[in-house]
Amino acid sequence: MNNDAMQDITTRNDIARDIIAGFASVTPTLADVFGFIDSALADVPAVVAELHRARAELEAVRLDRANLLAAMRATIGAHADGEPDPLYYLRDELQARQDRPQGHRGAS
Numbered sequence: 001m002n003n004d005a006m007q008d009i010t011t012r013n014d015i016a017r018d019i020i021a022g023f024a025s026v027t028p029t030l031a032d033v034f035g036f037i038d039s040a041l042a043d044v045p046a047v048v049a050e051l052h053r054a055r056a057e058l059e060a061v062r063l064d065r066a067n068l069l070a071a072m073r074a075t076i077g078a079h080a081d082g083e084p085d086p087l088y089y090l091r092d093e094l095q096a097r098q099d100r101p102q103g104h105r106g107a108s
Helices: 003-026 028-042 044-080 088-099
Strands: none
Touching (some): 003 028, 028 044
């Protein structure tokens, strides 16, 4: 789900809440029911925000894994080629991970 889809969900949620508020105002006997529906819809923005955060974290973890895998493959290739310090690639990646700010572990 991309940012546009998340924005569409948020927009539809806002419209639905407006519709529910309109129904509640013209049918006071069902105000409690419409209030319950509105409360459920009020949770949607928080869920969308959490989904967005989790997706960003997943992307960072995937990039981090790809960087480590590339370093491992480079180390194996360097060893096979007889390079004098094949572990350089792993040490370099591990050092780069330590040098990155805590919130940017997946970035290269």
